[in-house]
Amino acid sequence: MTKRILIANRGEIASRIAKAINELEFVAIGFWTESESQARHLEFCNEWIKLVGVTHAETYLNIEQIVRLAKEHKVDAVHPGYGFLSENADFAEALNKAGIIFIGPHSDAIRVMGDKATSKMLAKKAGIPVVPGSSKAVESVEEAIRIAEEIKYPVLLKAVAGGGGRGMRACLNEQEIKDQFAALQRESMAAFGNGDLLVEKLIINPRHIEVQILADKNGNIYHFFERECSIQRRHQKIIEEAPSPFIGDDEELRQKICSTAVDLAKVVKYDSAGTVEFIMAEDKSFYFLEMNTRIQVEHPITEEITGIDLIVCMIQSAIGGDLHIPNQEFIKRSGHAIECRICAEDPLTMLPAPGKVYGFETSFPQGTRFDNCLYRGLEVTPDFDPMVGKLVTKGINRYVAVRKMRAALKGLFIEGLKTNISLHQVIMENENFKNGSYSTNFIIVENPQAKINTEIDFLKFYKELAGIEARNIGL
Amino acid sequence: MRYYLIENENEYIIDLTKTEILSSDLVEFEFSTLKKNELINKKTVFVRKLAGQYFASFDQQCWNKIPRQNMPRKMIYVDKVIDLYRGYKPSGLAASGEGDLNTQMPGKVVKILAKTGDQVSKGQTLLILEAMKMENEMRSNIDGVIKEIHVKEGQALEQGVLMIEIAPLKK
């Protein structure tokens, strides 16, 4: 039976989802707005619906309009992608009330896992290791100090409602807690509307490791191994890889962390795609951080090492189709995959740099995948996030994957935008990255921006000008 | 033919000094780069067409594909935005003038607004000259330091008199 599936998102993920829908031979329905009337993802959609409005609140975050349009166009299911309303329980419920399937987990799972405090409590109750610290908001400086003594310094003062790296202060001793407590309370109140603070153990040189989960509506929960996303800046991921080089060949540890993730998913009766994020210390002890109840940006690397299309499975899981996965043992991993997020930003300052794409050409080695929304004439505006594509390479081992990524970066030509391609190239040459020995402070410690060569390469210009002139002559 | 690459204060001139069509699918070019009239480098480039794409080589042995096909007006280079002009640098992109202020017409010096040694900026009014019943503001056309003032207030001047000498600021 052909299903009509609406994609409540834009950019490269909308293209990705549309391709999956096309594969299933369903009808793909895409949104467009006045400010993005030439969006590339519509190329892969069969039907196009206009979202009225200017701001995100009026368009992609507008539950009322989206549900109404979905009903009007007799949509069977909605895929929210990532960001926007993908982790909004109200949206899921509104769709369900309208008789439309929400391609994601049930709304209780979204609610519970969406709140850092409740998810942590739930994990703890389930016997899953969490970062030692207060389980609920700390009332006073004294209580904070008492907890800190228990879990041992250094500790992290963290806002309950914070996220994306904001609302956190490291404290190395009692005095620092005394100094920072009140200030952070005020700050969090102003920024997030909630001044509640937690006290947590601060992990030194942590590694960010997450496990991909996929479940169906029949209680089967599978894991698709782990990913490592430790190359980040201000908690924005830059490079991800699968499997984790830190875990390496330690199959026991891998099995442990993956089954832990599955256990947590079982607790909330998870029934879709999701990711359980952990933080791993240098001594290989790991602690639950949070769970993302949606498909993630970096899912392609997991697809590469397992060979299983996660988006198709996610859709099948939601509508009750056949995942073609008999059991966990069927899911095997092979090789190594790396993903570099290509963003329209200044490679030195990492600030967004909107612009217009004048040229786009690719010349990749075998085993490269580039999920993108680029085309000649695309205007990258400051309204949307600056990521224009995800460059993924897969090799039989990590060394080969890094080698292919170097070649792929050289073969990626985007003209008219400042991009962070040169930053990625420097990171691929970095010794510590090549060894796989890095943690989440890689960018700060290694400072790869400093090694980017900004001197004009005139020989390269000569070649380009020669090409232009040759073309004009009519060669 | 020349190309101008302008990035903020930096201006590079790429001079195409030779174009030779060697055969129906091979062209030879010779480029050199000049900065402030000094030659920085020079190179011969060969271009040939293969399977609808253009390839360049420095020695006719090793060929690399050329991705850029059309002349862009603005080029992004890592973190730089470069203005690129082909064949000429358009007028109106004013070249900086010399620092000397001469009278352009006969007139009388009404007021002198600066003194020797003052640091002045481009566009700053230094002197008022009354001519043709108009009060003409004589402005500095560079950032610099007043080297010498040759005229006095109330002095009547002919055309073409050097009034103020300004030494450019060393960057």
Add this chain to the structure above:
Amino acid sequence: MTGFLGGIIMSDDVIEQKRDRLLALRKEAEIGGGEARIAKQHAQGKYTARERIQRLIDPGSFIEFDRLVTHRCTQFGMEKKKKFLGDGVVTGIAEINGQKVALYAQDFTCWGGALGAAHAKKICKIMDFALENRIPIIGINDSGGARIQEGVESLGGYAEIFYRNVKASGVIPQISMIMGPCAGGAVYSPAITDFIFMVDKTSYMFVTGPDVIKTVTHEEVTKEELGGATTHNEKSGVANFKCTDEDECFERVRELLIYIPPSNFVKQVQKFTSDTIYRDNNKIKFTVPANPKKPYDMRDIILEIVDDAHFLEVHKDYARNIIVGFASIGGVKIGILANQPAVLAGVLDIDSSVKGARFVRFCDAFDIPILTLVDVPGFLPGTVQEYGGIIKHGSKLLYAYAEATVPLITLITRKSYGGAYDVMASKHLRADVNLAYPTAEIAVMGADGAVSIVFRNELNGLSGEELDKKKAELVKNYEDQFANPYKAAELGYIDAIILPEETRQRIYEFLTVLKEKKVERPKRKHGNIQL
């Protein structure tokens, strides 16, 4: 493999020989006057003819004509001496910015570039080609003059060129680049062409040289002083552009060709610009000062309203009280003529009227719309002007505007007094759109002068402070009544009063409306413009 030709068996060797002969001749033509002379040319800071062509045009686009032409002179034993292939001039067709142009470049390394019959014939041939195919003709002059050995044939050669210059005038754009000597009769060809480019220090033009001048009038003057680039750009106004070196000259020519059409048959294409049309010109909101005695640079206004601040000024150093040049607004290519209040208060005089008139007539000949920016207090008084014939020269600009049938847009920024109001593309001369800023003052004359005449009787008996006070009062009244554009607007002589920040978009809107303007004039052979 062998072939038959009339019974004679031709082997491949013979074919090879024929090929080699051609290749050898081609190579010989390349070298022109020989390595030694080329080195001398370079030592003077000048390029050779072929180098100049290569540097001027789009790479690889040169198609040469008449490479192997030689002279046929048998006087003075010329036939025994070495003949230069091409006879001292390189002619052909090339592309500049993708537009086909015809060009010729005289080769100073061959007998000093002297012109003989064959040399002139080559130039005439390429000029005929340009005229028949409706493409611009560019001439690079670098010649010692007529070839004395060829006698009157050289003079005849020149005349044939001049005839074609006139035949093509107003039909195809003609550009002369003076990159060396150009003396005697040879100067008339550039003089007839539309634009003359000269290179500083290495080019000069004069009818009679310093040597002859010394013997006849006993004046001592150098070639540079007499007819160098600076002299002709600033003193005589013969040249339109002065370039610091040959490379800059090539670039200015390329830039000029962007703004002028290839012939009078073709309507101009839009110029590519990334500049948005509807952007506020807030920068020029207060450029026109409140105090009418204060001058300002009209170029500030021009640069703000045109695309990308690109204004190609023509005749920059001559008659600097008027500004003429090319620019584009919203991609539409236009000519701009403007008074310059910063120089001589922007008055009109002999030189500026003539400069402006030629420019207007060029734009009219080639269908280029003209934007006129007016801030003129009147004509320059004085015996120099009167004896010089300001009457006939001043009215040349008026004639040019009245004769023009291209779209004319006029904008009065401040003063427009007296006869100069009429001359500067007023409504009565059939300008299409007349605009004014709120700071415009349209009157017969300025307040001071007017009050002195009109209220002569009232002011007669007064003196000292009383006189000053009465005068100030009358001046104020006059200014309130007349120092504004509203009287003219009431009469419909001004179509609209606009704010400075709206300038660009309003002009663009009018340009789009006037795109298809067509006006016929009564048929006649030609008017009798007061030359």
